[in-house]
Amino acid sequence: MTYSLEELNRESAVGNAGKEANDREIRVIDLSNFEQRRSEITEQLWSAATEIGFFQLSHHGISKSEIDAAFFESNRFFNLATKVKEQYLRPKGINAGWESRSQIRPSTGTADQKESYQITQFHMQDLWPTEEELPAFQHNMMTFENKCWSLGMKVLSCFADKLGFERDFFSNAHDPNKQDYQSTLRLLHYFPTEGVDQQENIWRAGAHTDFDCLTLLFQHEGHGGLQVCPGKEIDSQSWTSIPPRSHVVTCNIGDMLMRWSDDRLKSNFHRVRMPLKDEYCGSRHSIAFFCQANKEQTIQGPDNRYPPITAKDFLNMRIQANFTEADS
Numbered sequence: 001m002t003y004s005l006e007e008l009n010r011e012s013a014v015g016n017a018g019k020e021a022n023d024r025e026i027r028v029i030d031l032s033n034f035e036q037r038r039s040e041i042t043e044q045l046w047s048a049a050t051e052i053g054f055f056q057l058s059h060h061g062i063s064k065s066e067i068d069a070a071f072f073e074s075n076r077f078f079n080l081a082t083k084v085k086e087q088y089l090r091p092k093g094i095n096a097g098w099e100s101r102s103q104i105r106p107s108t109g110t111a112d113q114k115e116s117y118q119i120t121q122f123h124m125q126d127l128w129p130t131e132e133e134l135p136a137f138q139h140n141m142m143t144f145e146n147k148c149w150s151l152g153m154k155v156l157s158c159f160a161d162k163l164g165f166e167r168d169f170f171s172n173a174h175d176p177n178k179q180d181y182q183s184t185l186r187l188l189h190y191f192p193t194e195g196v197d198q199q200e201n202i203w204r205a206g207a208h209t210d211f212d213c214l215t216l217l218f219q220h221e222g223h224g225g226l227q228v229c230p231g232k233e234i235d236s237q238s239w240t241s242i243p244p245r246s247h248v249v250t251c252n253i254g255d256m257l258m259r260w261s262d263d264r265l266k267s268n269f270h271r272v273r274m275p276l277k278d279e280y281c282g283s284r285h286s287i288a289f290f291c292q293a294n295k296e297q298t299i300q301g302p303d304n305r306y307p308p309i310t311a312k313d314f315l316n317m318r319i320q321a322n323f324t325e326a327d328s
C-alpha cells in the first residue's frame, strides 16, 4: 500500500515484534507551581520532546478522583449492550462515535483488538448515548475533555515559547469555541485475552505514530502493554515498556507537531502488545486526549521546512489510512 505522506511510509515498515529494551528512562516532569517554574519546566519538556518524544507529567492539575471518574464513565459506556453501542457507530470519515475492531494499522495490516468511543465536540450529533441509557455521561465526559484541553494547552504553550510563536499560539489554533474544533477524547477498551489463542501479528494496538499535535494518555494501574520505540531506534526496532501509573499523564508528540516544529519535536512509534500468558489478561482500559489543531488552521513551521497544509487535509489523509474501507 502506498500512502501520500512520508509519515505513512515510515509506518508500513514497523509492524514486526522487534526486541524489548527496558533500560531506557521515561522522564517524569513535575508541573507543580507551573507559573513560577515555567522556564525550568519548559526546558525539561523541550529536552524530553526533542530527544525522546515520550514523557510523563506529575502534579499536572487533574486529580486522581477526576481520572477515576473518567474511567468509571468509560466503563459505563463499554458495558452498554452491543445493540445500544451500534446506534452510535462512527460515521464514515468522522473521528467521533463507537467502533469495534475496525482500526487496521498500516504497520500490521490486522485489526486492533479493541473497541473505542471518540468524542469530538460539534461532531456528536446522534452519537451521545441518551440520558436514559447513561445519565450525566455527556456532561461528565465534556467536563473531563475540558480539563484535558487545559493541560494540553499548558504543555503546548511551553513549546510555543521555544519555537518563537506567541505563548497562546496553540490555544488559538485549538480553539474549542470555533466550529472547526477537532481535538478528540478517546475512550479505549482492549478486549480480555483469557482463553484466546495467541496468534502472530495480532496487537491490542499495532505500531503507529499519532497524527495530532500532542496526546495525553491516562493509563490504569496494572494495565500495561504500551511500548515506545524512539525514532533513532527505528532500524533496530527496540521497544521500551511505559509503566502504567495512574497518577501521571503520559504524553507523546504527534506528526502534526513534528511537522509544525520543522521536525524538531519528535513523533514516535508506539504500540500496545498483547499480554503474555503470565500477565494480567483481563480487559485493558485507557483514555487518550488528542490535541488536534482546528480544521482551518494552517500548519507551517518557523523555518518553512514543509509547504503549508491545513489541519483538515493533514488529518483526513491519516484517518483514511487507519480504518478499514468498510468503515471509513
Ligand SMILES: O=C(O)CCC(=O)C(=O)O
Pocket: 186, 188, 205, 210, 217, 226, 270, 271, 272, 286, 287, 288
Ligand atoms: O491505549 C494506549 O495505551 C495507547 C493508545 C494509543 O496509542 C492511541 O489510541 O493512539
Ligand SMILES: [Fe+2]
Pocket: 208, 209, 210, 270
Ligand atoms: Fe497512539
